[in-house]
Structures are given as C-alpha cells and as structure tokens.
Amino acid sequence: MQSIIYLSSFLLSGETVGNPNIYPYNVFADKEERLLIFGPITILYGNNASGKSTLLNIIANKLQIEGKEYATSNKYGITPYFTKFASECGYTLGEDEDGRQIGRLPGRSRYIKSEDILYEIKKIQQEQILNDGYVYEHIRRGMHKEQTEQLKNSDRMKQQMEYLKFAQEKYSNGETTLQLLDDYVESDALYLLDEPEVSLSPSNQTLLAEKINKMSRFMGCQFIISTHSPFMMGTLNAKIYNLDSKELKETKWTELENVRYFYDFFERHKKEFE
Template identity: 35%
Template sequence: MIIYLNTFTFPNEGMEFDFLLGIRRTCYDSFYPFKILSKHDLERVDFEQITIFYGGNGSGKSTALNVIAEKTEINRDSIYNKSNFYGDYVSMCTMEIVTDIPEKSRIITSDDVFDYMFNIRNLNEGIDQKREELFGEYLDSKYSQFQMNSIADYEKLKKMNDSRRKTQSRFVRNELMDNVREYSNGESAFLYFTEKIEENGLYLLDEPENSLSPKRQMELMRFIEDSARFFNCQFIISTHSPFFLAMAGAKIYDLDENPVVVKKWTELENMRTYYEFFKKYENEF
C-alpha cells in the first residue's frame, strides 16, 4: 500500500471572507470556487488509497477534485475553464505529500472520455470518406490513357501499374489505413480508463460512471481495486455510483452533509433509497 497525497486543506469561511473583503471588487458576478466547499465546512481531507467524494449535483465534489488536481499540478487532457479567482483560491490550499507524486499521475474527467470517443468517431468518418475517393482513383488509374512525358510523371505511372495489377479492394487497403475500431460508448470509455491508468500513479476520477453500463462500472471498480492493491496506485474519486461507493477499503466523504462527514457506503442517503426500492420489488427478481 502506498500513499502519495496524505492530506489536503481548503480555505475555511473566515479565510474566504478575509480574501474577498481585501480585494473589494464588485465587477465580478462569480467568485468561483470560493463559497462552494466552505458552505459544507469541508476544510480538511485525510486520504486513504481510495478516497471518494460523494454528493448530489452542486455539492462541490467535482470542484474539490479539480482544485486538488490544480494544486498537485498533475496531468489533464481536456481544457478546464477557470474563473478569475481560481488561482487565488488554489494558492490558499495546502497539502501534505508522503511520497513524490509520479509524473504520469492525472485527472480524468467526463470531458476527457467524451472527447476520446468523439475523436475516434471523427477519425473513422474521415477514413470512410478517403476510401470513397480511392475507389474513384483506382478506376481512373486503371482505365486511363496515360503516357509518361517526364520524370515528374513517375509516381502517376507507378500508381497506374499498381491499379492494373491489383483488385480494387486490395488497392484501397494498401493505400488506406484500416479503420480505428469503433467500440460502443461504454466499451470506449472503459478502454480509455484502462489505458490511462498505469501502475505507480495518483489518479483523480471525476464521475467515472458516466457512459458506463452497470456491468462496465463493476469491471472498472475491480480494475481500480486491483490497481490500488497490487500496482501502487492511489485514487481520489467523485461519484454517486453505488458500484464505486462499494469498493473495498474506500473512505467516503459525504458532501451532502453539513458539515461534511465520513460515512460507510451503506449509510448514504441515496444508497438507502436504492436499497428500499429494490427491497420493495425483490419478489419480482
């Protein structure tokens, strides 16, 4: 078991008040991320190998994750829109590191996963379009009345001879890379996580359940557990998925409470709602 990030502190309400009073600016209608986490009295987090921020929309779990990512300066793929006061807020945070955070460490957000799936789709569409162009190019080369007049025509001659020796499908395959395999959204999302998470790293995952079916969530849950147990990975996760909340040894901060408290996953309000719902209909399963 290895811990890279041991503790993290966010500015409390008093510190925020002093800062905002000191700048005396009225030209901004938002001071984000000020007044988000302090609203729930979230001041200090003590991390385990798997730590989870749980809460509903607007609870601040993603804010906490992004602030930690900014302070630790770990890798990020997608651009994160920061407010005018984001840097001021981050500078007021403190952290205690036990072991140097590996360079490969990163935050993975829903935007990263969606961009990955979108890029695969666009790449395949471009390949398909190029394939149609090559079909026409094959016919033009094979049946054209071509005469070489100079060395500049050599490549054209070579293509014409190539098209006459090969079938249309073989000509196109040789000229064009194969399509990148396009998985379903859930398969692509799962693949993205398993490719980005390597051994010996600190990983911040923002609602990894997005785009994942329950079955895929359980597979990723086991992958995270194994990565933490056997491959020296530390995870900080924001989620409200029961599958991730049930991970063995996870320490859960309930951001729906004020002040924030640590709970077992079975004590969380939404988990009790799930339990009571399925309990009501258990005879139908």
C-alpha cells in the first residue's frame, strides 16, 4: 500500500495582536517561516516551550479532529485568542491514490496526547471504568446500541476483561502504552501524536517508531508527531521540523541540539564502555 498524505500543508497565522504575551501568538511570534509541508510521517521537534504541543493542538482545532483541546488566555480579557489564532491559520489537504484532492479528512483521524495514554493506563486499574471504556470504544467505532447490550453480556467481553486485567498486572506502563496505541490506531487516517514515547524505555521507543513506520507504509496512516526523543527520531522514516529555529526549517536528526547532547555525553564517557 502506498503512503497517503491526508494533510499536505499547514500555514500558521501571520496576524499580530497588541499584547506580545498573548498565547498562542507569543509562541510563534519570532518565526520567519510559517508554512509546514507534511510527509507520510512528520516530526515536530523542539525543547520545552518550543510550541510543538501547542502546534499539534492548533492543527487539531483547525481541522476539528477528535481529541482537540480548547486553550484560553482569560487573564487578557474575554477574547478567545486560541480560537482566533486557529481560525487565522490555513491548510491544504492531500491527494488520494488516484491523484484526486481529498475533500475531507477521514473521520477516524485523532489527536492523541501523552496524558491520554497515561490516563488510559490508570483507567485499566479500575474494573468498572475498564468495562465502560471497552464498550465505549466499540460505540465510537460504530457499534449500534443493541449490539453493545449483547457485547456487555458476552463471553467475548468477559475474556477480554480478564486479558486486560492480566496484562495490567504483567506488563509495565511502557508495554501497556504500546498495546494502547495499537488499539487506538485504525487504518487510513491522520494521527497527531504528542510525545507518545512518554513512559517508554529507549528500546520500547524504538519499537514504537518501527510500528509507526509500518502503520504508515501498510495501513495508509499519516502521522504528525511531537517528540525530542533521539530514539524515535533516529528510527522514524520522517521529515523533521526544528521548532527551536526561527526559520522553522527541515533538519536532519543528527543536527538537532538534543541529539548532539546525547552524542557528546557518550563521547566524553567513551572509554568507560571499552
């Protein structure tokens, strides 16, 4: 299957406001370039406060993707600046396999935040919430009310609940995260992932990146991912935007500050590994 580009580009608002401290205008005020062109997998890299999570949420709000969050700047009055900024942004959709422009994003598209994953892990510890979450996920995917009633009393659900409770006891948070992302991601959709590597060991971060590569190539999914993990960036077949730069330029992962820090650190301790 050929990788599909659902979201081709996104243009950040170039408008200004009187107060330079108003969020999210202040986050991108120094950017000399505001256009991002996306590939099948695109990484938004940046240190803390670089705006990578904010940018994902702006995209999610502009496109009205499930999981979007509203942000406010109430201390500066009643003007909904976040919504205003998002409305001033622009975007273009991609093309389907026949070269025709896509009219709208797939309904399965989703914005998944690191706190969503951590919250789901916590939910697994509570049996009733686990049951409700399992049923809700089937409703979200289109199961009718009559079918959900049958599901609640089925041996299939009982077996699945036992499996999930067993998995919670057996597996670490990191391994549970990998399983949850498997459950979340369906074929043929756009996914915005905010630091999905949270709670994952380096080896599991690499496994996650390999999974995403396969989902992009074989499941027709497009991913836009915020991360500063060298293990993710070094494994993903992605174009990388450095949000720490004013030019918002595409960069090789080996040139990024966070990655260079790891490299220099291990170089200083090289003899200890010999």
